[in-house]
Amino acid sequence: MPTTVTRQDPRFPIMRHGNNLRFPTHEEDYAGRIAYCDSPEDAAIALQKVLDAGLRPTVRSSGHCYEDFVVNNPNGAILDVSLLNRVSTGPGGAAPYRIQPGAMLGVIYQELYKRSNVTIPGGTCFTVTAGGHVSGGGYGLLARLHGLSTDWVSAVDILTVNAAGKVTPIQADATHNTDLFRALRGGGGGSFGLITGFTFNQLPPAPSQVIETGMSFDAATMTPEKYAKILATFGDYWQQHDQVKETWGLFGMMYFHGKGSNAAISINTQFTNPDGTVTDLTVLKDFLARFDAFQPTTRQPDLRPRLWIEATVNGGGGPLSIGGGGRAKYKSAYMKKSFTEAEALAFYNALQQESSRGIIIAVDCYGGAVNNPARARDTAIPQRTSLMKLQYQTYWNDPADDAARLKGIRDVYTAAYSTDLVDPAHKGTPYPGDHYDGCYMNYPDADMLDHPFWTDLYYGTGDTHPFLRKVKNTYDPHNVFHHAMSIRP
Numbered sequence: 001m002p003t004t005v006t007r008q009d010p011r012f013p014i015m016r017h018g019n020n021l022r023f024p025t026h027e028e029d030y031a032g033r034i035a036y037c038d039s040p041e042d043a044a045i046a047l048q049k050v051l052d053a054g055l056r057p058t059v060r061s062s063g064h065c066y067e068d069f070v071v072n073n074p075n076g077a078i079l080d081v082s083l084l085n086r087v088s089t090g091p092g093g094a095a096p097y098r099i100q101p102g103a104m105l106g107v108i109y110q111e112l113y114k115r116s117n118v119t120i121p122g123g124t125c126f127t128v129t130a131g132g133h134v135s136g137g138g139y140g141l142l143a144r145l146h147g148l149s150t151d152w153v154s155a156v157d158i159l160t161v162n163a164a165g166k167v168t169p170i171q172a173d174a175t176h177n178t179d180l181f182r183a184l185r186g187g188g189g190g191s192f193g194l195i196t197g198f199t200f201n202q203l204p205p206a207p208s209q210v211i212e213t214g215m216s217f218d219a220a221t222m223t224p225e226k227y228a229k230i231l232a233t234f235g236d237y238w239q240q241h242d243q244v245k246e247t248w249g250l251f252g253m254m255y256f257h258g259k260g261s262n263a264a265i266s267i268n269t270q271f272t273n274p275d276g277t278v279t280d281l282t283v284l285k286d287f288l289a290r291f292d293a294f295q296p297t298t299r300q301p302d303l304r305p306r307l308w309i310e311a312t313v314n315g316g317g318g319p320l321s322i323g324g325g326g327r328a329k330y331k332s333a334y335m336k337k338s339f340t341e342a343e344a345l346a347f348y349n350a351l352q353q354e355s356s357r358g359i360i361i362a363v364d365c366y367g368g369a370v371n372n373p374a375r376a377r378d379t380a381i382p383q384r385t386s387l388m389k390l391q392y393q394t395y396w397n398d399p400a401d402d403a404a405r406l407k408g409i410r411d412v413y414t415a416a417y418s419t420d421l422v423d424p425a426h427k428g429t430p431y432p433g434d435h436y437d438g439c440y441m442n443y444p445d446a447d448m449l450d451h452p453f454w455t456d457l458y459y460g461t462g463d464t465h466p467f468l469r470k471v472k473n474t475y476d477p478h479n480v481f482h483h484a485m486s487i488r489p
């Protein structure tokens, strides 16, 4: 039986939140109840009850969502599947590997490692769970080597609601409900039903060892010329090596820091060779040497190997799973080409402004195994030619700072996408074209709803979004599952 927490329950004040404490924004947005389900059967019973009571269901796994999708549901019901969190394998650790939606990435990595020495190429945060992460893509430090987490999914178990309002369990895979299967691999959570499990018939081997490096460049001595050259050096590397498989075990993360930070730019890497060892460091040393000319202020001095599992599990925060962090706002952009000088200067100038205080822009390398054109057709992630993915972030605690923080990050983003690289009709956004490829659905940004073309940003200008709408009409004809940026009928 599901456990239900109502508004009167002393646990409600903490459980009504997800990770981003900005939400729910107003008391009238609060859900009326939260049902914790710990089996697929439980979830089916809870969902049917919610529907029979005429309430709107909201599906939540860990609640790491960047926007309000998992908590705002005035008087409705949150179906929380964080207790539906098993990771299992076939006998002796063999495939198939099964992961329930409430399993945290840190736990998934450990369990798959112990039982089978395989992994999913998922994200870096221990507490993010599979439910939203895998259905929206799911990428991390092994993405160039092994693609997206969702690329490896072989089947999805999901509770849908049919035209008669009855909960209907469905398995979607390459031969059954094939359209739904494609939609569930990247189309984003919360649009088609309640996922109760993912099956993987095959997974890549876990690396054995990695080397992590870090360097930073002082803000005090930074010049616009140097800034542009560092950005171009980073971007050019991924452009030149996108299909050079020997480099796919190298993952680079560049950070641009807002006003007030000692460092203007920092660059971290995690490296393993494609065979999961660090015996040959040619690729890593070549990458690092490209930045010598810019004289990093700090540099991690030695190239000491670390066990991959230790770096992965210990590097992503502790196992806190209730209560959330602070207030936050995020934005994203895919880049298909290296930074131009004008673009670099747009970042430099925007991040000199007082309102950029506290903003960090994380530029992750991308591509490699992700850039498999076949995956654009059999998943719902069309961005398969990008070299870098940018994540704009700002964090704060005091609700009184909301307006200034939201404006600050919006201004930097608008400036970054107002160069000549964006056509006049789409200024202020990384609209898909030669240089940019829109935004990442797992980093949803409700500001994009201001643009009538917002779905092009997330799903491209090809067939993906019309396809997702068709699937929506078939499998959720009454639009039972919805949020501000869900697939609309």
Ligand SMILES: Cc1cc2nc3c(=O)[nH]c(=O)nc-3n(C[C@H](O)[C@H](O)[C@H](O)COP(=O)(O)OP(=O)(O)OC[C@H]3O[C@@H](n4cnc5c(N)ncnc54)[C@H](O)[C@@H]3O)c2cc1C
Residues within 6 Å of the ligand: 018, 019, 058, 059, 060, 061, 062, 063, 064, 065, 066, 069, 070, 081, 101, 122, 123, 124, 125, 128, 129, 130, 131, 132, 133, 134, 135, 136, 137, 138, 139, 140, 188, 189, 190, 191, 193, 194, 195, 196, 442, 443, 483
């Ligand atoms: C600290 C932090 C670090 C992150 N790092 C990365 C990273 O390295 N790589 C990356 O790719 N992403 C990263 N993300 C983004 C993350 O992938 C998304 O926020 C993801 O959607 C979270 O998954 P979740 O299971 O917590 O989903 P929730 O927040 O619970 O839900 C997100 C969306 O999925 C839906 N959903 C959730 N569970 C289900 C289900 N069982 N069935 C159907 N729909 C469901 C919800 O309705 C909602 O629309 C990070 C986020 C945070 C907060």
